[in-house]
Amino acid sequence: MSDAAAAAYAMAPRERSRARSLVGDGGAAWLLTLPAIIAYLLMILLPLAGVLALAFTDYEFGGTSFRWIGSENFADMLKDRTFMASIRNTVIYCFFVVPLSIGIALLLAILIEAGARGRAFFRAVFFLPVVSLTVAMATAWQYLLHPSIGPVNAVLRGLGLGTPNWLGSSDWVLMSLGMIGVWENVGFNLVLFLAGLTAIPRELYGAAEVDGAKSAWSRFALVTWPLLGPTLLFVIIITMTRSIRVFDSVQTLTQGGPNNASEVLLRTIYQEGFHYFKFGYSAAITLVFLAIVLAVMLVQTRLIDRRIHYG
Amino acid sequence: MAGVSVSAVSKSFGVTEVLKDVSLEVRKGEFVSLVGPSGCGKTTLMRIIAGLETASSGMVTIEGRDVTNIRAADRDVAMVFQNYALYPHLTVSQNLAVPLVMRRLSALQRMPLFGRFIGDAKAKLAAISDETKRTAEMLGIAHLMDRKPAQLSGGQRQRVALGRAIVRHPRVFLMDEPLSNLDAALRVHTRAEIVALHRRVGAATVYVTHDQSEAMTMSDRVAVMMGGEILQIAAPEEIYLDPADLRVASFIGSPKINVLAAEADERGRVSVDGVPTGLLAPSRGPVTFAVRPEDIAPAGDGIPARLTHVEFLGDCALLHAETIGNKRPVICRVAPDRRPRVAIGGEISLWPDAAKSFLFDGNGKRVSAAVAKQKPAHV
Numbered sequence: 001m002s003d004a005a006a007a008a009y010a011m012a013p014r015e016r017s018r019a020r021s022l023v024g025d026g027g028a029a030w031l032l033t034l035p036a037i038i039a040y041l042l043m044i045l046l047p048l049a050g051v052l053a054l055a056f057t058d059y060e061f062g063g064t065s066f067r068w069i070g071s072e073n074f075a076d077m078l079k080d081r082t083f084m085a086s087i088r089n090t091v092i093y094c095f096f097v098v099p100l101s102i103g104i105a106l107l108l109a110i111l112i113e114a115g116a117r118g119r120a121f122f123r124a125v126f127f128l129p130v131v132s133l134t135v136a137m138a139t140a141w142q143y144l145l146h147p148s149i150g151p152v153n154a155v156l157r158g159l160g161l162g163t164p165n166w167l168g169s170s171d172w173v174l175m176s177l178g179m180i181g182v183w184e185n186v187g188f189n190l191v192l193f194l195a196g197l198t199a200i201p202r203e204l205y206g207a208a209e210v211d212g213a214k215s216a217w218s219r220f221a222l223v224t225w226p227l228l229g230p231t232l233l234f235v236i237i238i239t240m241t242r243s244i245r246v247f248d249s250v251q252t253l254t255q256g257g258p259n260n261a262s263e264v265l266l267r268t269i270y271q272e273g274f275h276y277f278k279f280g281y282s283a284a285i286t287l288v289f290l291a292i293v294l295a296v297m298l299v300q301t302r303l304i305d306r307r308i309h310y311g
Numbered sequence: 312m313a314g315v316s317v318s319a320v321s322k323s324f325g326v327t328e329v330l331k332d333v334s335l336e337v338r339k340g341e342f343v344s345l346v347g348p349s350g351c352g353k354t355t356l357m358r359i360i361a362g363l364e365t366a367s368s369g370m371v372t373i374e375g376r377d378v379t380n381i382r383a384a385d386r387d388v389a390m391v392f393q394n395y396a397l398y399p400h401l402t403v404s405q406n407l408a409v410p411l412v413m414r415r416l417s418a419l420q421r422m423p424l425f426g427r428f429i430g431d432a433k434a435k436l437a438a439i440s441d442e443t444k445r446t447a448e449m450l451g452i453a454h455l456m457d458r459k460p461a462q463l464s465g466g467q468r469q470r471v472a473l474g475r476a477i478v479r480h481p482r483v484f485l486m487d488e489p490l491s492n493l494d495a496a497l498r499v500h501t502r503a504e505i506v507a508l509h510r511r512v513g514a515a516t517v518y519v520t521h522d523q524s525e526a527m528t529m530s531d532r533v534a535v536m537m538g539g540e541i542l543q544i545a546a547p548e549e550i551y552l553d554p555a556d557l558r559v560a561s562f563i564g565s566p567k568i569n570v571l572a573a574e575a576d577e578r579g580r581v582s583v584d585g586v587p588t589g590l591l592a593p594s595r596g597p598v599t600f601a602v603r604p605e606d607i608a609p610a611g612d613g614i615p616a617r618l619t620h621v622e623f624l625g626d627c628a629l630l631h632a633e634t635i636g637n638k639r640p641v642i643c644r645v646a647p648d649r650r651p652r653v654a655i656g657g658e659i660s661l662w663p664d665a666a667k668s669f670l671f672d673g674n675g676k677r678v679s680a681a682v683a684k685q686k687p688a689h690v
Binding site for chain 2: 201203204206207208209210211212213214215217218221222223226227229
């Protein structure tokens with residue numbers, strides 16, 4: 001028995017080298033990555049190529065034929081009030097949600113990390129919005145922000161302040177959705193920051209203290225901020241893409257209204273494609289959306305990455 | 312004048328008492344080591360002196376000033392941490408400059424980009440740059456100024472950490488196991504360098520280590536700590552030749568001191584396994600008899616033992632034996648030509664030098680002993 005095992009053991013390298021000689025080292029590498037390559041082709045590159053092709057046609061779902069119309073779809077976008085509104089709203093939404101959700105998350109993470117107890121509790125509390133379904137939570141928000149029976153306005157009324165129609169007025173709707181977006185993102189960013197903070201060696205704070213960093217601010221500037229750099233870059237990219245992709249809160253709470261005041265990119269794509277069945281036009285907007293996401297990521301990694309210290 | 316004085320300091324973390332009523336005085340320019348096994352409270356004591364930890368009770372003064380309730384940044388102490396604690400995102404020269412920048416520049420002047428244009432920031436930065444350069448040259452790291460810590464070897468990082476500590480001429484210099492991350496050869500080398508550096512800087516220095524050879528070779532005085540107490544604080548020779556406590560005697564010295572159970576008769580004569588040792592105890596009863604390996608040797612009519620192992624080390628040989636009476640291990644360090652001609656497992660007789668042997672009571676405290684008579688040792 002043990003002889004047989006020893007023989008098999010002795011055989012194994014020879015078998016292996018025979019397999020290698022059939023395809024070569026490079027061939028083996030390709031063979032091993034093949035499943036991933038196939039999945040990538042089928043799931044990502046092929047649909048992307050499909051979208052790319054569709055964007056230059058006037059294809060409508062269910063149609064029997066289509067025409068190549070060149071860049072007509074893109075020219076149409078510039079004249080499309082809904083599309084322009086959705087671009088504008090998405091940008092405003094991002095500029096509202098990204099800094100606020102990152103700033104609040106960082107502040108909370110530092111407070112939680114500094115606290116002696118309750119770390120797990122606070123982490124769970126702030127993470128809850130991330131795991132709860134926005135579509136389900138929308139009911140709660142609808143009630144909270146209801147202009148006449150909502151508790152938010154009840155409080156404001158009690159304080160003698162104005163009672164805006166949070167989701168119904170075009171002046172307030174984007175901010176209301178933004179606040180919901182912040183609420184959704186803070187927990188996620190918080191957990192990432194907490195992980196980043198735990199990775200900072202305690203000794204560095206001792207060294208900073210001995211070196212004369214007296215205020216909490218100077219210790220933050222000397223140690224926390226620079227050492228949190230890699231985490232911060234990651235959090236910015238994640239939050240940015242998450243808020244460019246905002247859809248479910250808009251779809252469930254306002255359907256882009258009133259009067260396109262809360263129309264966002266993803267909802268426009270959805271609307272054009274699945275409501276009006278204008279697949280060609282929808283694909284063109286998707287391309288614009290992809291271009292924006294890629295551009296944002298490129299700028300961030302190029303600009304910020306250079307100033308970041310990794311371990 | 313005392314550079315650092317710690318009086319009756321206690322520290323508890325919850326219910327665990329880490330320091331029990333510890334007092335310590337370090338004179339200006341003196342080098343004192345805190346040595347003890349891990350968990351003895353030596354690092355906590357150092358962190359209390361640094362101001363990174365607050366004492367539960369007791370007082371800390373630095374050059375006469377009560378600093379017990381003053382934070383680390385205002386104590387004028389510098390510290391070298393075990394893992395160096397260099398700022399990984401800053402270059403060597405920036406790391407060296409941090410203590411000066413933090414103390415001399417205002418918060419506004421420290422701001423990135425435009426802070427240097429506020430007030431006299433430029434002149435201050437130039438002075439700081441000169442001082443860091445001088446320190447770097449002194450430590451032989453001037454050619455590394457633009458590197459980041461990750462690009463340095465362990466020894467180089469250690470120098471940068473030392474430089475960051477001495478660059479602003481602190482009153483007190485604290486080092487927490489600064490050599491423990493270096494390899495053995497570099498450690499011996501750096502040991503001498505730190506001592507030389509200490510003489511140049513002249514600050515009161517507290518050095519924490521678990522390595523007795525570091526403590527013995529570097530310090531003016533050694534404080535042996537165990538279980539949150541300082542058992543003895545004295546010059547290295549005194550610690551070795553005149554230990555006040557059995558735990559001190561056992562901790563210092565390699566190979567370890569031999570500890571044997573002994574009995575004093577009604578006249579105080581101490582015997583081990585029924586063999587008189589020539590020591591006189593003040594009272595009758597069981598005592599602990601201890602003798603260093605170099606002070607016990609094979610000779611006739613001594614304590615009977617069985618030879619278990621011989622280590623030949625060139626300049627000496629270590630004889631490992633076990634007493635026949637109490638089955639206690641004994642190590643003798645003898646000149647190579649004095650090894651007994653006995654096979655392993657054979658019986659030998661061991662004769663301790665009474666004048667260099669110690670007696671301890673049941674609590675491990677030293678008992679004064681007199682030498683009655685020394686039988687002439689015959690081989």
